Amino acid sequence: MGQRLNITTHVNQVRHDLDIEAAELLIDVLRERLDLTGVKRSCDVQICGTCTVHLEGAAVSACTTLAAEMDGSEVRTVEGLAVEDRLSSLQQAFVDEGAMQCGFCTPGFLLTATALLEESPDAAPEEIAEYLSGNICRCGGYNAILAAVMRAQASDRGDVG
Amino acid sequence: MTELRWVGTPTERVDARDKVTGRAKYTSDIRLAGMAHAVLVRSPVCSGSLRGIDISAAEAVDGVVCVLTAADLSDLGVVDPNFGLTVLDQSILARDRVRFTGDPVAAVVGETQAIAEHAARLVVVDVEPSTEVLTVDDALAGIALVHPERDSADPEFPNVAARQEFSHGDVDAALAEAAYVHEATYRFPLMSQCAMEAHTCIATWDPHGSSQLEIITGTQQPFKVRSDLARMFDLRHNQVRVRTGYVGGAYGGKLLTKYEPITAALSRKIGRPVRLVLSAEEGFRTVARHGAVIHMRTGVDADGALIARDSRVLLDTGAYADKGPGVVKKAAYRVKGPYDIPNYRSVALAVYTNKIPAGAFRGYSTPQVAWAGESAINEIAEHLGEDPLEFRRKRLLARGGAFMTGDTPLDADLVDGLDQAAAGVGWGSVLQPGRGRGLASGVKDGGGGPSRAEAEVRILADGSVEVLTGTCEIGQGALTVFSQITAEEVGCRLDVVTAPMPDTGSSPFDHGTEASRSTVLVGSAVRNAAADAASQLRALVHRWRGSEVDFTLDGRVVRADDGGEIELADLLSDDRNLPRTAEFELGSIVGRGDHFTLVGKDSPLGTPSNFYEVGHGAVEIEVDEETGQVKLLKYVSVADVGKAINPKNCVAQDEGSTLMAIGHTLFEELAFEGGEPVNTNLAEYRVPGFDDIPVEGLHAVLVENGDGPGPYGAKGAGEGGTIPVAPAVAAAVHQACGVRLRTLPLTPERVFEALQNREGEES
Numbered sequence: 001m002g003q004r005l006n007i008t009t010h011v012n013q014v015r016h017d018l019d020i021e022a023a024e025l026l027i028d029v030l031r032e033r034l035d036l037t038g039v040k041r042s043c044d045v046q047i048c049g050t051c052t053v054h055l056e057g058a059a060v061s062a063c064t065t066l067a068a069e070m071d072g073s074e075v076r077t078v079e080g081l082a083v084e085d086r087l088s089s090l091q092q093a094f095v096d097e098g099a100m101q102c103g104f105c106t107p108g109f110l111l112t113a114t115a116l117l118e119e120s121p122d123a124a125p126e127e128i129a130e131y132l133s134g135n136i137c138r139c140g141g142y143n144a145i146l147a148a149v150m151r152a153q154a155s156d157r158g159d160v161g
Numbered sequence: 162m163t164e165l166r167w168v169g170t171p172t173e174r175v176d177a178r179d180k181v182t183g184r185a186k187y188t189s190d191i192r193l194a195g196m197a198h199a200v201l202v203r204s205p206v207c208s209g210s211l212r213g214i215d216i217s218a219a220e221a222v223d224g225v226v227c228v229l230t231a232a233d234l235s236d237l238g239v240v241d242p243n244f245g246l247t248v249l250d251q252s253i254l255a256r257d258r259v260r261f262t263g264d265p266v267a268a269v270v271g272e273t274q275a276i277a278e279h280a281a282r283l284v285v286v287d288v289e290p291s292t293e294v295l296t297v298d299d300a301l302a303g304i305a306l307v308h309p310e311r312d313s314a315d316p317e318f319p320n321v322a323a324r325q326e327f328s329h330g331d332v333d334a335a336l337a338e339a340a341y342v343h344e345a346t347y348r349f350p351l352m353s354q355c356a357m358e359a360h361t362c363i364a365t366w367d368p369h370g371s372s373q374l375e376i377i378t379g380t381q382q383p384f385k386v387r388s389d390l391a392r393m394f395d396l397r398h399n400q401v402r403v404r405t406g407y408v409g410g411a412y413g414g415k416l417l418t419k420y421e422p423i424t425a426a427l428s429r430k431i432g433r434p435v436r437l438v439l440s441a442e443e444g445f446r447t448v449a450r451h452g453a454v455i456h457m458r459t460g461v462d463a464d465g466a467l468i469a470r471d472s473r474v475l476l477d478t479g480a481y482a483d484k485g486p487g488v489v490k491k492a493a494y495r496v497k498g499p500y501d502i503p504n505y506r507s508v509a510l511a512v513y514t515n516k517i518p519a520g521a522f523r524g525y526s527t528p529q530v531a532w533a534g535e536s537a538i539n540e541i542a543e544h545l546g547e548d549p550l551e552f553r554r555k556r557l558l559a560r561g562g563a564f565m566t567g568d569t570p571l572d573a574d575l576v577d578g579l580d581q582a583a584a585g586v587g588w589g590s591v592l593q594p595g596r597g598r599g600l601a602s603g604v605k606d607g608g609g610g611p612s613r614a615e616a617e618v619r620i621l622a623d624g625s626v627e628v629l630t631g632t633c634e635i636g637q638g639a640l641t642v643f644s645q646i647t648a649e650e651v652g653c654r655l656d657v658v659t660a661p662m663p664d665t666g667s668s669p670f671d672h673g674t675e676a677s678r679s680t681v682l683v684g685s686a687v688r689n690a691a692a693d694a695a696s697q698l699r700a701l702v703h704r705w706r707g708s709e710v711d712f713t714l715d716g717r718v719v720r721a722d723d724g725g726e727i728e729l730a731d732l733l734s735d736d737r738n739l740p741r742t743a744e745f746e747l748g749s750i751v752g753r754g755d756h757f758t759l760v761g762k763d764s765p766l767g768t769p770s771n772f773y774e775v776g777h778g779a780v781e782i783e784v785d786e787e788t789g790q791v792k793l794l795k796y797v798s799v800a801d802v803g804k805a806i807n808p809k810n811c812v813a814q815d816e817g818s819t820l821m822a823i824g825h826t827l828f829e830e831l832a833f834e835g836g837e838p839v840n841t842n843l844a845e846y847r848v849p850g851f852d853d854i855p856v857e858g859l860h861a862v863l864v865e866n867g868d869g870p871g872p873y874g875a876k877g878a879g880e881g882g883t884i885p886v887a888p889a890v891a892a893a894v895h896q897a898c899g900v901r902l903r904t905l906p907l908t909p910e911r912v913f914e915a916l917q918n919r920e921g922e923e924s
Binding site: 031037039041042043044047048050077081091094095097102103104105107130132133135136138139141144 | 173174176178179181182183184185186187189190355356357358359407409410411412440442635636637638809810813814816817818819820821842843844848849850852854859
């Protein structure tokens with residue numbers, strides 16, 4: 001069909017050499033080729049945040065990002081947050097707070113909030129809510145999600161075990 | 162009762178780790194070998210005759226496997242293409258007539274999703290447009306018939322899919338004698354369930370397989386889907402196997418059969434697995450919540466007693482009935498409200514229009530009818546110069562009262578609950594200018610209609626435990642609750658219990674995951690099954706110890722209270738006279754349980770309510786008079802859950818349902834231009850986000866009196882929060898700025914316009 005590109009990328013610290021179409025989207029390469037189905041497809045128009053992944057450490061919507069941007073870049077998905085089965089402090093906080101219901105939006109929230117905590121570990125509750133306002137949870141679990149991010153902050157500071 | 166170890170304690174959700182690691186598999190994450198991809202072709206207009214479909218260009222696309230239209234279905238063994246709840250008016254593919262913009266008319270299967278999408282755009286659908294029925298008024302006026310071949314369910318009006326009436330006493334006489342009659346019309350918007358994962362289905366037709374048809378689908382009702390597919394394709398129930406993975410949101414929109422039949426037909430046609438994954442846009446065009454117009458008259462006598470209520474509820478059920486007949490029945494029942502009113506007449510109609518089919522949505526008519534009923538109560542209290550809290554205190558049904566004559570006695574203290582909500586927002590304290598407070602109460606009969614649930618609990622030889630049900634994990638946390646109940650009854654640790662997803666080939670039967678019924682009905686079946694398994698284990702332990710000692714199952718080890726310890730496998734080996742060497746040979750201890758709703762022929766719904774789901778709400782708001790913006794400052798929701806088996810889940814469910822109602826109260830509405838829905842995407846259809854949490858908080862308070870019929874005194878939860886929000890907020894807006902709004906949502910435009918026109922009230 002369209003123009004093809006050969007790219008090299010690291011996804012969750014694993015190198016991949018891929019032959020892609022120039023118009024292919026990041027979400028399709030991650031889900032369909034690399035089987036990273038933790039990257040969830042929902043609105044397709046960069047509104048809901050469900051497909052959020054990290055590209056060079058920044059949170060982006062995989063549904064509207066070209067796969068070509070992976071070339072020479074580091075990509076992180078929800079599958080890359082835990083280190084060998086050890087959950088990140090944020091994942092653990094989501095578990096502890098029960099900050100998921102249907103769970104479809106959970107990977108996107110985790111990636112957005114991870115970017116926030118890396119950027120600004122001491123963000124105030126209002127800043128957390130503002131930063132996460134681009135992610136939608138149709139189950140309406142925002143109170144628990146906010147509590148989980150704050151719990152992760154406390155955990156990272158060593159306030160709780 | 163002995164102290165509870167797992168029930169009522171803050172345990173981890175059993176699905177939490179799957180969901181934070183991305184391991185949780187939703188239907189759209191599953192790929193089968195040889196799987197092809199389907200895309201539907203939908204009607205471009207809302208009403209017309211289908212003159213022809215040209216599929217030649219699509220068929221010619223490289224990589225297209227097949228293109229199907231309604232004409233092909235009978236060759237594929239479809240003996241009945243229709244499905245629905247009680248009105249089977251929806252067809253696998255439209256044949257002669259299209260009834261809404263988005264009505265499926267053809268399906269394309271490609272080797273890839275992209276090929277199928279490309280080819281689907283090349284299908285030319287030739288429709289001769291016909292008169293569009295776009296409003297309930299036009300439908301009842303009979304400007305055209307949406308289903309000309311069907312009789313109307315109303316003796317007087319055309320285009321009625323279903324009608325329900327409840328009446329008692331002499332409402333006309335009572336209204337004629339009333340000292341004051343309040344009369345108003347309330348409007349509720351058409352909405353979308355808007356699950357983050359749109360409908361998805363994978364079908365594998367294998368005429369040589371043990372099941373001819375295997376379906377993996379994101380449904381709330383696998384056994385209903387099985388039964389429909391068997392009927393439509395002339396198979397036995399055991400020739401159809403329906404499984405679900407995790408379901409990415411449902412809220413009622415994934416009840417009944419949806420796209421499973423078309424996917425099955427496609428798989429049969431090509432002899433390969435076929436997957437259909439809807440786009441978000443198509444999700445909007447699948448099912449909606451009924452928009453409603455409610456006309457209500459409420460009569461009060463000279464002492465201020467509520468003596469009559471006459472309600473007419475018009476529900477826009479769109480092009481197909483879907484759950485409309487059920488929603489109508491419950492609307493007519495619930496519109497009376499939780500008050501002792503001796504004379505009432507409630508009529509509800511599900512009216513066909515050329516719009517998106519409307520079905521179930523969290524609350525199942527209660528948000529619509531409570532918007533009218535509770536707003537009217539607030540307005541009457543004001544007319545009589547009474548505080549709306551005091552007014553309700555004197556008139557809300559008391560514990561043990563009947564919602565309607567013959568009903569299950571009310572199992573809640575409504576006044577206590579409402580008092581807690583009111584106190585939470587500082588009811589009665591001084592308000593700042595521009596602010597207002599409001600409150601409302603709601604009651605819905607809980608657990609749905611008559612239904613059965615079965616469960617099985619297996620204690621395996623290594624001490625691990627499985628609890629099997631047919632209940633879907635749609636986010637509500639049912640599998641966690643069932644695991645807690647099982648651990649409690651068996652006396653094992655929670656972390657050794659697993660609760661697999663439904664598979665009609667192996668799971669016990671369940672009616673479906675809806676109506677806040679899972680904890681109460683399926684939970685009761687689980688408790689019975691677990692108690693059955695536990696009693697079998699207890700017999701083994703007592704024989705071993707020679708006395709009736711208590712014990713726990715700690716991993717592989719049975720620990721008796723008299724100090725004895727033994728591996729469960731050794732117990733089974735002795736009991737069953739099987740060699741201990743091969744553990745798997747020892748089998749399992751299987752407990753079975755069931756639960757079904759009681760049938761009481763005198764109850765108005767035909768069966769008595771399982772329990773009452775109660776939601777109270779109180780709010781403080783601020784109105785910006787320059788913009789018309791309503792800002793929620795604080796909201797307190799009170800949910801009477803009987804016993805919170807998992808308190809965190811109960812709070813999350815109640816907050817979530819409250820937040821969903823904040824959506825329909827302030828901004829959510831599916832808008833149409835003619836027959837075309839214009840905001841079928843999340844950019845234009847706004848759902849509640851972080852910004853919509855009230856600035857001083859959204860608080861859910863649980864009432865636990867242990868007075869429900871479910872396990873440990875539980876009642877259902879998760880829908881009650883939707884009921885009081887809109888009437889409470891509208892009352893607060895009136896208090897804040899003097900405008901009375903009876904049309905939702907309370908958008909800034911609507912509030913601003915009312916402010917401009919402050920003297921005149923909306924009719």
